[in-house]
Amino acid sequence: MNKQTWALEAEAMRGGLRHLLGLVLRCASLMVALFATTMPLMAQAQNAIQAVSGSVQGGTEVIRIDLAEPLASVPTGFTIQAPARIALDFPGVSNSVGRSAVDLNLGNLRSANVVQVGERTRVVLNLKTPTAYKAEIKGKSLLIILAPVAVASPSVAAASVFAESRNRDILPLKDIDFRRGDDSTGRIVVGLANNEVGVDIHQQGKTLVVEFLKTALPEGLRRRLDVADFGTPVQTV
Structure with a gap:
């Protein structure tokens, strides 16, 4: 095999390597773009309500809503006088409680409903008597503190x-x-x-x-x- 043949084969190998390297780089760029696109969706979809429970702390009724990830802010909510209810909306959060109704039977609190519609979940607290509330984030949980019902x-x-x-x-x-x-x-x-x-x-x-x-x-x-x-x-x- 003469030098010219060797040169042609070497040039062909270099061309093949360049083509292969280009394919690898394009695939890597596509994977990075796909990863960057899906990560926000994965982060948004991974949060979920896992449990709803109630307790009395120092004479005050507290509802604890446990989530998979901490909330960025306190969800918006509103109260209803008749029937007495407190409703809170959790955008980008799913229902992983396993059921839509949770019996609590604690003081002024009857039960809770956890209803998911699309990418939003609403938690409704069913009360015996209308009352005010305040909400605060504690780690991966949201605490709903009910105001005492005046006699x-x-x-x-x-x-x-x-x-x-x-x-x-x-x-x-x-x-x-x-x-x-x-x-x-x-x-x-x-x-x-x-x-x-x-x-x-x-x-x-x-x-x-x-x-x-x-x-x-x-x-x-x-x-x-x-x-x-x-x-x-x-x-x-």
């Missing part, structure tokens, strides 16, 4: 009965509006006659039902709004 004096009890008798009247809803929230979420805003109107929120299958107790819908609000152009999951109101 009503006779004068307060009489005022409560009077307020109840007034609420027996049917109160009209004032307004129904739709707004586009952050991250393309849809918000349906309902104007109530006063802050004493009872609101019942419960789930029926895959549907979330909101009932406004002892209220009426005026003729001017009996309309169907097409909100599909807002780019949210809500299509009509």
Whole structure:
């Protein structure tokens, strides 16, 4: 074999190595890009509610919600007067409790519902009497501290009965509006006659039902709004 043949074969080998190296680099770049894309999704999906429990600490009722990872911030929540409930929303968190209902039967606390809808989980605390609360993060847990329920004096009890008798009247809803929230979420805003109107929120299958107790819908609000152009999951109101 002459020198020219050796030179041609060496050049061919170098060309093959360069081609192979290029393929390796392209594959490595693709893997890095794929890893960078999937890591945030994995981090978001890995957090989950693992347990819900209750205890009495120093005469105060405390609900403990254990998660797989620490929360970045305290979840938003709201209270309902009738029936007495506290609801908290956990975006990007799944339900790993294994069931949707947890019996607690602790003082003012009856039970808890853990309901996952898509990438969001809602925890509803079912109470015997409406009360305020505060929430704080402790490690991988969220602590819900219930305010003590005050024992009503006779004068307060009489005022409560009077307020109840007034609420027996049917109160009209004032307004129904739709707004586009952050991250393309849809918000349906309902104007109530006063802050004493009872609101019942419960789930029926895959549907979330909101009932406004002892209220009426005026003729001017009996309309169907097409909100599909807002780019949210809500299509009509």
